[in-house]
Structure formats: structure tokens, C-alpha cells
Amino acid sequence: MGRLKALASRLFWLAVVLPLIAALSLLATGCGRQDEATAVTSGSRPMPVALQVTNTETVVERVPAVGTLLANESIVVRAEISGLIESISFDEGSEVEAGSVLVVLNSDEHRALVEQTQATVELARLSFARAEDMHQKSMMSRQEYDEARARLKESRAALRRNQAVLAKTRLVAPFSGSVGLRHVSPGALIQPGQDLVNLEDIDPIKVEFKLSERFAASIAVGQQVEVLVDALPGRIFIGEIYAVNPRLDPRTRAFSLRARVANADGSLRPGMFARVNLVADSRENAVTVPEEAIWPRREQPAVYRVMMVSP
Numbered sequence: 001m002g003r004l005k006a007l008a009s010r011l012f013w014l015a016v017v018l019p020l021i022a023a024l025s026l027l028a029t030g031c032g033r034q035d036e037a038t039a040v041t042s043g044s045r046p047m048p049v050a051l052q053v054t055n056t057e058t059v060v061e062r063v064p065a066v067g068t069l070l071a072n073e074s075i076v077v078r079a080e081i082s083g084l085i086e087s088i089s090f091d092e093g094s095e096v097e098a099g100s101v102l103v104v105l106n107s108d109e110h111r112a113l114v115e116q117t118q119a120t121v122e123l124a125r126l127s128f129a130r131a132e133d134m135h136q137k138s139m140m141s142r143q144e145y146d147e148a149r150a151r152l153k154e155s156r157a158a159l160r161r162n163q164a165v166l167a168k169t170r171l172v173a174p175f176s177g178s179v180g181l182r183h184v185s186p187g188a189l190i191q192p193g194q195d196l197v198n199l200e201d202i203d204p205i206k207v208e209f210k211l212s213e214r215f216a217a218s219i220a221v222g223q224q225v226e227v228l229v230d231a232l233p234g235r236i237f238i239g240e241i242y243a244v245n246p247r248l249d250p251r252t253r254a255f256s257l258r259a260r261v262a263n264a265d266g267s268l269r270p271g272m273f274a275r276v277n278l279v280a281d282s283r284e285n286a287v288t289v290p291e292e293a294i295w296p297r298r299e300q301p302a303v304y305r306v307m308m309v310s311p
Contacts, residue, residue, distance in 0.1 A: 051306060054287050062226070062277040063218060067209025069229070071270040072260070073175050073201035077102060078193050080168045085188050090179050096199070098176045103184075103196055105169040114166050117159040124152040177201035178266075200270060205263040207239060209276045210254040218280040219244055225259045226277040229268065237261045237268065241278075 083105035090102050131148035134140040173179075180198040184190060207227050211219060221244060227237040239261035248255060259276075261268065294301045 052290065052293070054289055056287055061280045063211060063215055063280050065209040065211055065276045065278065067207045067227075067274045067276045069268055069270055069272040069274055070206040070208055070258075071177075071200040071202050072204055072206055073177065074198070074270065075174065076198050077171055077173075077196045079103070079105065079171060079190050079196065080192055081105070081165060082189070082191050083107075083169060085184060085186050085190060088182065088184075088186055090182075090197075092179065092181050092197075095178055096173045096176065098173055100173045101170055102173055102179070102199075103171040105171075105190075107166055107169040110162065110166040110169060113162040114159065117155065117162050121152070121155040121159050124148075124155040128152045171196070173199060175199070175201055202266060202268065202270060203263045204239075204260040205268045205270070206258050206260055207274050207276060208256065208258050209274070210249070210252065210256050211278065213248055213253045213255065215278070215280070216255070218278065219255060219257065224279040225261075226279065227259075227261050227268075228275045228277075229272050230275075231272060232267060235267075237263075 085103060086106045087104045088102070089100070089104065090096055096102070128148045128151070131140055131145050135142070135145040177199050178201075180200065182197040183195050184197075190196070207225070219241070221241055223241045225239045225241060227239055228235070229237075239259040241257055241259045243258045245256040289303055293303050295303065
């Protein structure tokens, strides 16, 4: 009876358990081979990359700003004295040279005063000559002699004053430039300080702009700037910084700078809005790469370089 039970147990192992173990072993082996194949396949798949040949060029570092165009020299012509306008010697919008007469006021009264004081000077000069001769001969007191000399000086000072007033009846251009639109006509009676016409020197022309204090190390007199104006698209005007305000604006913490730009054709006009690029640095023969080729890193950005090896 015991032998029969042992024989039945062995038959159960052979018929049921062993085939089950074999099936599980085959399943495990198949899965392992599939994972291995998948791993090999994924590990050998190439990563797509794009290659580009680098080149060298001049790289310019620009600091953008906005500014306003200003005349090189600009005044409003005004009279120092009142008077009747006798003539106007310029055409509106024309070019005038330094020293050119612009406006002439009636000078009859002032000319008469000059002639009157000239006569007074001549009389005082003769009186002083006689007084000097008499003083040398001790025929005149020192006081009378001093009074005669003082009257001569006083008359000469009056003459110079009247001559200066007479000269103010002719208004001349203090520098060469373009006159604007006049505000008066011949025959008008003007008062001291009244606006007559503006005079502008626009070659070269100035551009005033501001930069933040963080660009202080990049600012220097003689530095180049590029100027663009909306009214003249596509044109770039080259200028040079000639002055830097040593004091920062306490509200904006910015420097005020001025540059001069050549304007021989007069295309740039005072008051225009300008876009300014300060050329902070310029490097020649610099190697350039596309921005997307730069890999960000903690310490320093990097790029991959392909080394070509001969077979």
C-alpha cells in the first residue's frame, strides 16, 4: 500500500508539476531575450544632430538708447533796443554767413546823439589842452586842471555809449546757419527782447541721449555712435561722443551724453526723435555660432565641436 502511494506521487510530479515548471522557464527566457533585444535596439539608435561650418566676422557690441536731435548752435534773434524796423536783409529759410546783417532798425535818433557827443568830446579836448598849458605855466589850479580832464573823459565815455547803441540798430548773424520764419515785417515797431527770427546751425548736428549708470565703464569721449531716425528709414548716421555730463540724474540714475553727427545734406533736423546705438566694443575675426548651438551650463556656456579625423 505504501509503495502504491509513492508511485502515485511520482506520477503527479511527472505529469503536472514538471510541465508547469518548464513552461514558466520558457516564458522567463523569452521575456529576458525580448528585453535584451529592446535594450540593444534602443542603445544603438543614433541621435540626430545638425552641423554647421563656423565663420569669422567683426562682432560689434551695441548699447541701445533713444535721444533727440539738437542744432549745433541755435538762437532766437532779438533786439536789445526798441525801434522801427527799416529793412530785413534775409529770405526765410535761407543760409546766412556769420556777420551778415539780418535786420536794420531806424537809426536817425541814435546817429544824431553820436554826432552831438562827438562835438562835446571835441570841445572838452580843446578845453583840456588849454588847461594843461595853463597848468604847466602855473596859471591854473590843480583842481581846475583835474576838472577839465574829467570832463574830457566823461564826454568820451558818452560817445562810446552812444556809438554802442547805434551799433545795436543793425542785427547781425553771430554764426553761419539757416534762418527760420520771421515774426516781424518792415515798418514794425519792436521792443527789447522781442522774437524776430530763429537761426540754426545744423552741420554738424547734435544728438542728446541717456544711458544707465551700469554702462559707465563703456562710456568715453570719442566713442562711436550709430543714429537712426524714423523719418529716414534704412539710413544709419555715424557720430562721435564729445561730451558726458559728469552728474547723473538722481531720479533715473542715468548719464546724459551728446554726440556730433555730420549733416552736410541737411537731412537731419533739430527736434527729430532718434534711436542711438552706442558702440561699446568691436572685435574683429570673432568666431560666430548659432544661438541654438549654445548649451547652458552653470559655470560657462559651451558648444560641441566636431573634430574631422582623416581615415
